[in-house]
Amino acid sequence: MDNATYAQQRAENAERQPLLGGAYNSQQHEPTAADPDHDELSSTRLAVVFGSIWVRIASAVVPLMANSTIVATLTAVISTSFSSFNNLSWIGTAYLVGTAATQPLAGRWTDIYGRRRGLLAAGVVFGIGTLLCGIASQEWVFILGRAIAGAGGGATTATSTFVGADLVPLRRRGVVQGINNIAMGCGTGLGGLVGGLLNKWFGWKMAFLAQLPIVVLGLVLCAVVPDIPSQPSKKDHGSRLDYAGSVSLVLAIVLLLVGLNAGGNEVAWTHPLVWSTMVLAAALFALFLLIELRHAAQPIIPLGLLMHRNVWSACLTYFFAHMAAFATMYYIPIYLQVRGSDPTHASLRFIPQSMGTAIGAYGAGVLIKVTGNYVYLSAAAHVFLVTASALAATLDGQTPSWCPFFYLGMVGLGFGAMLVTTMLALISSVEHSEHAIATSASFAFRAVGSSTGITLASVVFQNTLIADLHRRLGGGGEIDKLIERIRRNFDAVWELDPPTRAAVQGGYLESLRFVFITILIMSVASMACSLVMRQNKLHNNLARR
Template sequence: MAIEQSESQEPRRDGLTLLPPIPTEETPLLREDVEQQPERNDANGAPVAQEPSTRELVLVLGSIWLGVFLAALDATVVATLSAAISSSFNSLSLLSWIATSYLISNAAFQPLSGKLTDIFSRRTGLVFSNIFFALGNLICGLATQQWVMIFGRVVAGIGGGGLTAISTFVTSDLVPLRRRGVWQGIGNICYGTGMGLGGVFGGFINDSIGWRWAFLIQVPFVILSGILVFFTVKIPVKETDKSRLKRVDFLGAFTLLASLVLLLLGLNAGGNQVPWNHPLVLTSLPLSAIFLAIFVYVEDQVASEPVIPVRLLLDRTVGAACLTNWFATMAVFGLLFYVPVYFQVQGYSATAAGVRLIPQAVGTASGSLGSGYVMRLTGKYIKLNYFTLLLMIASTAAISTFSLQSPPWLAFVYLFFLGFGYGAMLTITLVALIAAVDHHFHSVVTSASYAFRSTGSTIGITIASAVFQNVLKWGLWSRLGDHEGASDLIARLRDSLDEVWNLPDDLQASARDAYMDALRAIFVTMLVLAVTSGLTSTAMRQHTLHSNLARR
C-alpha cells in the first residue's frame, strides 16, 4: 500500500501534483525514501534544483533581489548626478561617457553570464558580480581623475549586468514555468522600485553630503548582498570529464564581446560625442558586423559548448520573442528618453518632468506581475501576448497625439498603460522562449534575449535622437530662418532647451512649435517600431508551461 501511494505523487498529465500519501503505521517517521532520493535531472540528464518551498524561495530570491534593486538604483542615480560629476571634473564631455561606459559594459557582459554561470555556478556568478559592482562604485566614489571615473563605471557595469541577468536564471532554475511569471513580476517590482528611487536618492545625497557618497553608500549594501547569495544560492552544476576552464568558449565570448562593444560604442558616439562621419563610427560599426559574423561561425561550427547556440534563434518562438523584445524596447526607450523633453517644452521643470514618468514604472511592474498571475492560472500566453502588445501599440499611438495644450492627466494614463503593456511583454516573451527550449538551454536563451533588449535600448535612443535633431533643425529654419542672427540662434536652440525661455514671446512660440513637431516625429517613429514588435510576436507558438522543474 505504501508503495502504491508513493507512486501516486508523480505529476499527472494535467500538470498537477497529487498530495503526499496519508501516513500509516507502516510509514517511516523520517521518510528516508524521500530524503535519500538521488539528484533530479531533466529529460536531457542535466541536473535540476530541488523545488524549494515558498519560504525558501523568498529567502533565496530576496537575497538576489537586493543586488538587483541596487543595480537599478545605480543606473538612475547617475542620471541625476551626471551634471554635478561633470562640473566637479570641469569636463562636459565626461557627462555622456559616464552613462555610455556603464551601458556598454553592462550590455556586453549580460549575454556571457548565461553560459559562464552554467559552468561555474550561479552562486559564483552572483558573488563575482557583487564584487565587481561594489568595486566599481568604490572606484567612482574615490575617483580624482576623469579616466578613473569612466573606468569605475565600466567595472560597475560588468557587475550590474551580471546581477540583473543572473537573477533571471536563478528564478528559472527554482520556479516551474507555470509560476515563473509571478515571481518574475515580483522581481521586476524590486527593479522598478530601484529605478524609481535612484533619481530621488541621487539628488538628495548630492544636495546634502556630495555626489561621491551616492556611490560609497552603496558599497556596504552590495557586500551584504554578496554574503547573502553566497550562503543562500545552492544550485547544482552539470559536471563533465572536462575541466571547467576547458568548457569555456573563449573565442565565442571574445567575438561576441567585441561585436557588442563596437556596436554600442559606434551607436552611442555617433551624433553625441562625434559626428556620424567620424572615423570612430565608420570603423566601429563595420568591425562590429565582422565580429558578429565570426561569432556566428564559431558558435555554429567550432565551439563544443557555445556561449549562445545560434541555431536556437532559428526556432520560431525563440526568434520571435527576441525580435519582439528588440523592437518593443527600441520603441519604449525612445519614448522614455524624449517624453520628459515634451513635458519641459510644455513648461514643466526637469524634476516635474521626471515625476511624470512614475506611472510608466508603476505600469511596468503591474503588467509584469499581472501577466504572471494570468499565465499561472491558465497555462497560456499567446492571446495574453496579443492583448498586451495591442495595449502598448494603442498607448504609443495615443502619445503620438500629444500637443502643447494636452491636459496633464492624459500623460499619466497613457504612460501607465504603455508601461503595463511593456512589462507584460517582457514577462510573456521570457516565459515563451524558456518554454520553447530544453531546460538546460534556458540560461543561454535568456542571455540572448538580454542582448537583444540591451542593443534595442541603444538603437531606439539613437533613432529617436536622429529623428529629433533633423526635424528640429528643419522646423527651426522654416520658422526662424529669416530672423537676424538665425544661424547662431538656431544652433543654441538645438543645443539647449533652456534657450527657448530666453526668447521674446513671438519667437518663443515658434521655437516651441518646432520642438513639438520634432517630438511628434519621434512619437510616430516609435509607433512604427511598436507595431513591428506586435507583428513579430505573431510568430510565437504556444508551448506547455510545466508545473514541475523536471518538465515531465
C-alpha cells in the first residue's frame, strides 16, 4: 500500500471510529497530550482554562504578535540605526527562521514532555531573545536576538494551538480559535501603536524591553493554570525527536534566504555567494527529505501524512497566505513612510488589520459551529484576501490616505477566517493522536512561508529600486554613492533637495508597486490551493463519535 492510500484510509477510519483503543473512560483524570479518552471539561472549567490561557496569550503570545508589528512598524528606524536599510528583510526573517526551527519539533516535544513544560520553556527562550533585542548595540546581536525570540515565539504559538486541540471537539474548536485570534489581534494592533509611541518617546530599544515584565507574568500564569495538559502522552525520551531533520531543514531555509537576499542587493546574481548558497540549500533540503523518508524514527514532518489531500492543500494554503500577509505587514508601513508618515502614524494602520483578523477568525468559528462547513467559508475568506491584494497593487503617491487603512482591514478579514477554516480542514483529516504532529507540520509551512514572503518581497523591492533610481537619477560615481546611501539609510531621503527627493520617492513607490503585485500572486496561489480542500465531518466530542 502506498503512502497516499495509507494516509487516506487512516484519516477516513479516524472519522468513523474512536481514535484510541479501549472503552471511553468516564473517570476524571488529568488530560494528557493527544489523549481524547478523558471526560470533556464542563463549560465552566473550559471557561476557566481558556480564560487563563487567553491571559497567557495576552501576556506571552500577544507580545509575540506585538513583536512582529513593532518590528514591522520600526523596520526602517531599526535598520537605519545600523546603516543597513538595504538588509531590512533580515530583521523580519531572523524571527521567522527561529520559528521554523522550533515549530516542527513542538508537537513531538510537547507530546513527550507535556504542554505546560513546552509553554514554560518557550516563554523563557522568547524572553531571552527579546532582552537581546532590547540591549543590542550591533546589528548581528539584534538579529541573533530576533532568531532566539522567534524560536520561543514559534513554539509558544504552536503549543497554545495544541492545548485547544486536546480539550475542545472539532465542531466547537473554530470558536475557541477565533477568540484566540482576537487576543492575538489585540496584540498585533496594539504592538504597532505602542512600538511607534515608545520609539518616539524613548527610542526603539524600549519597544522590546517593555515586553519583558509581561513575559514574566505569562510564565507565572502558565505555571499555575489548571487543566493545561501537563502529563506526557508517551513515556519515551527525547531520543525520538528528529533533531537531524530539523537542523537540515532550518539550515536549508537560512541558506536559501541568504542567497535570495544577497542576489542583486549586496552582490550580482552570478556571484559565487548566491549560487553556492542556493546549491547548498537544495542539497540540505534533499538531505531533509532523505532523513524524513529513511532514517527518522519519528519524523518532524511525516511525508506519508502530507500525501493526504487536505493536509498538503492546507499546508500549501498556509504557506502562500503567510507569504502574502507578512509581506503586506512589512511593506505597507514602508509605503506610508515613503509618503511622509512617521512610524507612530504608520503603526495606526495595523489597527484595522488586527480588528479584521479578530472578526474574521471569530466569525468563521461561529459559522462553522452552526453549519459544520468550512469549505465555502475558506473560499469567501480568500475572496477578501485576493481583492485586498489587488487593491494594494494600485497604491501610489496620490492614493487617498484612508485606502491603506481599508485594504489592511480586508486583508485581516480574509486572513483571520483563513486561519480557522484551514486548521479545521487539516485536523479533521487526521487522527486525534496526530493533531499535534499535523499542526506542527502546518506551522513549519507557515514559518517558511512568512520568511520567504518577506525575503521575496525584499528581492523584488531592492532589485527594482536600484534599476528605477538609476533610470531616474542617471549613473556615475556620485549618483552611485547617493543611491547606495539612501538604500542603507532611509532618513537620508529627507535630507535631499526637493527635486531629487521627489525622484527618489517616485522610485520607492514604483518598487513598492512591484512588491504589491508579487503579493497578489501569492494570494492567488493560496486561493488555488484552498480550493482543493474537501469537507470532512466535524464531530461534537473529542472521541469523534
